[in-house]
Amino acid sequence: MRRFQKLFLTILLFAPLWAVADDPHLQWMGGYTGSVVCGKCHAEEFSAWRGSHHDLAMRMATGETVLGDFDDTRFEYAGITSRFFRRGDNFVVETDGPDGELTEYDIAYTFGFDPLQQYLIGFPGGRLQTLGIAWDSRPAEQGGQRWFHLYPDESVDHTDILHWTRRSQNWNYQCAACHSTGLRKNYDPATKSYATTYTEIDVGCEACHGPGQAHAESGGTTAFDINFTASNAGEWVLEDGAAVAARTQALPERLELNVCAPCHSRRSQIAEQSPGPELLDAHRPAPLRNGLYHADGQILDEVYVWGSFVQSRMYQAGVTCSDCHEPHSLRVRADGNALCANCHAPDRYDTASHHHHGGESAGTQCVECHMPESTYMVVDPRRDHSLRIPRPDLSVKLGTPNACNKCHVDQDAQWADEAVRRWVGATNTHYAETIAAGRSMDPRSLGALSALAVDAAQPAIVRATALELLRNMPTEESLRAAVANLGDKDPIVRLTAVDIISLLPAERRGEFVFPLLDDPVLAVRMEAARVLAPVSADVLGPEQTLKRDQGLKEYMDAQKLNADTPEALANMGNLSASRRLFADAERYYLAALDIEPMWIPARVNLADLYRVMQQDHNGENVLREGLDRVPGDPVLTESLAMNLVRQGQNDEAVDLLRGLAAAYPDQVRASYLHAVALNSTGRATEALGVLETALIRFPDNPDLLVAIITISRDVGLNAQALRYAQEYARQNPGDPNARQLLQELEGK
Template sequence: MTKRIASDAKPTSLLDPSQGGRCARMVVLAIGLLATMVGCQQPSPPGGTPTFVGLAKCASCHQKEADAYRGSDHALAMQPANDQTVQGDFANARFSHRGVTSTFFRRDRKFFVRTDGADGTLGEFEIAYTFGVKPLQQYLVSFTNGRLQALGIAWDTRPKAQGGQRWFHLYPAETLRPPDLLHWTGRDQTWNYQCAECHSTDLRKNYDVAQNRYATTSAESTVSCEACHGPGSAHVTWAERRKPGASRAAAGATGLVVRLGRVEGSWVMKDTQHGIAEWSGAPRSTAEVDACARCHARRRPIVDPYPYGRPFLDTHVPALLDPALYHADGRILEEVFEYGSFIQSRMFQHGVTCSDCHEPHGLGLRADGNGVCAQCHLTAKFDTPDHHHHKAGSDAARCVSCHMPARTYMVVDPRRDHSFQVPRPDLSVAIGTPNSCSGCHLDRPPGWVAERIVRWYGPASHARRPHFGPAIDAGRRGLLSAEKTLAALATDPDQPGIARATALAMLPEYLSPASLPAVETAIGAVDPLVRSTALAAIETLPPAERLRLAAPGLRDPVRAVRLAAAHALAGAPKQTLSVEQQADLDRALTELVASEMVNADRPEAHLNLANLYTRLGRLADAESELKTAIVLDPHFAPAMVNLADLSRAQGRDADGERFLEQALQVAPDSAEALHALGLLRVRQGRRGEAVGLLRRAAQQRPEVTRFAYVYAVALYGSGEAARAIAVLEEAHQRRPANRDVLTALATYLRERGDPKAALRYAELLATLAPGDREVQGLVASLRRQAGLQ
């Protein structure tokens, strides 16, 4: 379910790959378009490019797999609304939620809901499709301009004894009214953007930005065989030409675009003392994980149409361990699906793939209960009270209870964490993260649980493999240790790539000569996720440094890395680039623009393009993109704030003022708009108004230290030094490592005649910048003033 995510990002930030997490269950929702919207058989294009042939053709040879698939949640996920598919109560059933009473009824053998529409008034809407099977079923409504919208009221398909067979709201704690993005008519509930790519076969969004309408099509109205294996016409040709009785090896290449079959080899228990099987055979491919990641990840697509068979980061950019999505130790928080968790695991690092545990056609597990884990983990060692210290056969003795704790999303849908971590109550004590043990022992503090772990497994039980959680926590909280620990994590090859990339994404806030070598090292990492994030971390460096570090990335074989390199070098002085480098940059910039246009139906994409064009000096194009964003969403305040900033840069503060006032009309609590208008009032000499606006911005977003810092500077400039220092001290408590705040505190306290207090902050600043001569001079001066030298 999509939730409101408070982001630290300024309005100039890139479209967040963490957006778009609203699904009832990834193995449940397999969505496509029906015959009126679909061309199921596509003519073969010139040159013999493989085309889609459909389930029936695949089933003619692969009957066993097709039979398993037909009964799966994928096959039944999106269907036309009729007597056989609709599970909800449409017998004039009424459901009330926060002042709106919706009625579900039938007329002329069709299904309808009477509920609040885009204008806020009650209206009748025909149900076009069912969406999902279990544990809930949603319903889609067709709108003009080719879009489908998902109702926020769903049917609980669980048995009545389990609390099901009822209507319920997916946002029970929220009052949603248009134009709220989460209202069922809002853009965050639009199927074409939010759901369709993952849940159709060969989806073509076909969005026309000039007309703001969709002509979405797909090759087949389900997640069918070719959604995973790619277009099958070449495979069909191979099969038809294959001689009877010939082996696959004899026939050579099978024509499959994506090869997901198991490689030769098996998991072998080589060491019973260790008790965990090791792979024996040909090297395992990541092709299967990459194919599944397209839909089982919180991610942002960067290419259209989807090129089957490419590495995941050649087609998408996954979300990192964002605080709105994951706990600091990588455990799931928001609805993130499986990929971001699984790639944290040691299982992934040792070659385990999705189908080792999951049967890919029927979607069931390979075995019941602990039998899934027993495929590779010796039962005599792990499925015993000597290991789990609970009663055999109890729920607590299930492997998943400890190693795959579940969270419930969409009110009724529990999903398990796929990072397969060992319970770490010691981390709960240290950084406040949850742990499996405390999830059951609610009456016991984490310290009690941590003590039991030590008693059972010894004092070195958690020292075997240092965890990345404390470093991520330090970065999130702005601790004094953040730069050092994040730099160490970024270059630790034993840590998961997604954790290292997350550390790199945090480092720009702390980046100094001490941590820059870690970023340089990461740019050459094997993992493309690490490489791309490292390149994004250098954007604040001087142009010559950026060129030296990012230019090779323009030719990286992975698209996500090339995009990051292009973004880092956008606007670099042309005279500093060689002819070859300029050609590389031009190609990568073309890819970067195209990657944003994949989501041209989103105002955020046009905001991103405007920021890119601004850096390239194409101000007219930037302004055009921002205005397009506002056309797509008249309430999109970030575009108005950036238009104001663009106007200011061109000496048009009067225009900028109008844009900011417009932003505050549609979003009165926008901290960014309040902050920008406050700065404008400072330039206009209206200091009293400026201070009030900057105060409101800081109050709206206390987690954004920049707002508090600027507010404090304005207070100090207005003669309110004591209040300014108090604001800065509060900001320091929230982000101890913020250097601007420490500098201001040291400076203001010295000017106020308190060198001892100033020295305390200057010395903290010196620990963060040990080689900064200016800071060293400040410390020495304050020590003399305080009589300490």
């Protein structure tokens, strides 16, 4: 034991010292030891980890770690010819910098290794930026061993928000937390600089197990805070004659998944801490948002795997990450269908009667049908982890992808749907249709969304998605759905439900939200405080005011952690505005635009703040500057048009909305606003023409129907108004407003 302790102390005291001399970001932090120390007692796990994606997540750039061709090679993109070469021991790239001029940069670090390797370059203020040109490390016969750009179908120059020197490609903010261990971002808003540190450059043992110093010093008798052995009790057993394995003991918690999720999910960070048992104590995961996921929950953008996996029946049954992946090497535990056969009887599932394919075609492989791939970063295929049954019927209805047509590219979704129906008969209803309708803000989806939100049989992330969509349609029904979920067992559902309560007048919020100020989960607690921020201390009372203010401190701490982002600064602006601290709100919004002038939400919110402050002329300037930077942006255009209407500049406002409707013919809101603006300026006939044209494209849109009914009625076209009112009532038989409009017009 003495020899072990002496060895441990030597490594602890001296390893960081020599490493710091080479790596300016490496800094020892109390409680951590480093993976080398762990490997002294856990040699098998350490050996499996060595060479894994975690181990090679980030490296200093050396002859041993750099995979790309720096033998004076050239790569052309967007009119820029970049050159990769060596200068002594340094690896150098000559490429366009933040000003668009060719500049030579030393490569500081490698990032990843397979199937691509990226490169980090140091900038003033402690910044590391990720080069937009990457090395394809696949074998040449697979198309690799070449330089390529991560946005090959675009022309990203130095003015583009996606340029490698811009905020979106910053390592400190975007990448660092998931590629190193014990990371502290250490951003200083006053100097706009970073002093980012980590205890290990890669994803080491303590990134998942937590700090190990106490465990190592005790010779292993002191347990880690993260105890995977206890949390993963039980095993899967496939009994003779059973189709599917059963777990011998239910999981007491989802610790393993929550430790993996921070780096394998689309989320924002709200606290810097060691891995813990609750994901939402340090992160806020995204639900199935439009642009991130397809309406049926399949992965669309680069969302990694957590959001798809928690939709799956496997997750509901208690499957966890290490059931399929060896947690140190990260490799799957078996190849091909043998992996699935651990829990799914092969004589039932690995047969032609199940998969309906013959020979050794791709269709005989479980993952090709139930975990189809999507390719990201040009060369990196990743599998959807929702483990879903192929649904080409949803492709026909909604345009979502399906596994069948990923292989059968010469056929359409209708063909695939007919084949599946022949095999298995009719398919079950799916939440995809409800989510798709909610995304289009169709008021008729309100009932289905409310039912989905309170359906405990549905995955929590799906219910949270329904609640988020209900927020866009504030009604008593959506409020009831939110209230019903404030006590839900899953924090992502509670979190989304709380947000809907913010639509109520401030004085009505307390009765619903007060209990959540004591919620055990940070994300829920601070969201409750944000919702209660505008409520006066007189309404809250001393005890609740104290709890609310404690929650607001947690909320502000989370935003300050991300003060290098316009999103967090805008959040602080929104909070200040809700408390009528207008000077603070203005300062935060301007700070957000200082970091990223092209970030549109901050411009729109600042312009709206000026509206509240009766300074629409300032708001106009903010919006016009935004349109100079992002010409034609629909959100800025709409906001400017509304601003001009308030200032009496109706002609320009109508022209802007006319152009918006022409540019976005598939966006019903643009046509609706154009018609309303025309009518408000006394041009009712033109407004009716716009609405009639729009109704050809969107015949069942309730906003268009109500607008054409009311304008027709107001100008005396009662027969036309009645005709449209009858159609509106037919489409919305349960809507009291539709009945009232119809009765009123029938009375005329």
